[in-house]
Amino acid sequence: MARLIKASAFLSLDGVMQAPGGPTEDPTGGFEEGGWVFKMWDEGIEPTLGSLFSGEYDLLLGRRTYDIFAAYWPYVEGEEKPMGEAFDRAAKYVLTRGDRPLEWQNSHRLTGMEDVARLKESDGPDLVIQGSSTLYPGLLAAGLVDTLILMTYPVTLGRGKRLFGEGTPVDRLEMTDHCVTAKGTMIATYRLGGTLPPYPDEAPNPATSEREIARRAAMAEGRW
Template sequence: MRKLTGAAFVSLDGVMQAPGGPTEDPTGDFGQGGWVFGIGDDVIDPVLGELFNPPYALLLGRRTYDIFAAYWPFVEGEMAGMGSALTAAEKHVVTHGDQPLDWANSYRLDGIAAIRTLKDSDGPDLLIQGSSTLYPPLLTAGLIDELVLMTFPVVLGTGKRLFGDGTPSGALSLLDHRIGAKGVIVTRWAPAGQIPTVDHPHPSTSAAEAERQRRMTEGC
């Protein structure tokens, strides 16, 4: 069985859209692409080195695949080695479309059942990059083993969020954390079941509280 890790750059308000550049994903008129590079931090490179230490396989949504496929096979200079490594890696693309997947070692998946089958197979561990739409259904299905979040000290206000519509409630267990000199916080989390609940030790029984609850119920 393969381990499935989701790794994402996120802002303090949970936005993960277009961290790498202004043209990466301007969907919804998002105009703050490239926000990661305005901060940077020495804590990031070691984490990325661990995440992209072969062997690994990528699990991508179609939009992220298109972004990667238009960039990494053609990159030159100091990033050419990373481009070659990504080209050599398995790339499993979740899509219901029939567009060709021309980047070498790319494979089509048509939904959660196919991801579950892939996860149960032998092969390198799976790493999600980008692909915000994958997180809600994968968390609902219990298929994510670990989250690695690189949280930057910025508030973006708008944009695609890591925990978007359809994300189920649940608890997380903190496995590790690191703090960079510029305020980037790297955390590793494992899903930990349902949110623990406890009875309120001193519930209010005052008439004022009853009236407050009545007003809230009526939308006042």
């Protein structure tokens, strides 16, 4: 039986997902708002996270998220220790073009979407993605994401890495579940819904006035 790929991400209202967990997590590009999720911690997301990381699962990660996890989770103590132990046990599949060693136990290298597709068809627990912004365009283009859970906080960050980066395909998503927490975080679950339909016949026809024709010409010439 094929595995499911379940992807989840913390987002700002303007689509930023960079460094939700801490100030030093990922300051690349001059990002200064690391740890923004904990600045606005919302207990209302805890059931969603608990469901996502309950039972058996493996992790599918980009290289940078893997490095962040590998430097943190094996060393945690206290209340976070059970999660660290679960991540230690889980297989970590890392999609990367580089050849640097993957030193965290149970780690495996994937080099492209073909590897991900083969892994998805293999026996084993479902694959969970947390973060890993670089994975989404390719996974969506290949139709490999089964569930996409977006936890969108009521905040704008202005700059930073986006979930839907360069290479994201034109696609339609179908919402399968949603809720809004008491603090205003929107939790929405999606599955892939197929291609965008054509412009409907009953929709308004494009304008054909002289002014509209002139506007289109200005666009074509770079003057608009």
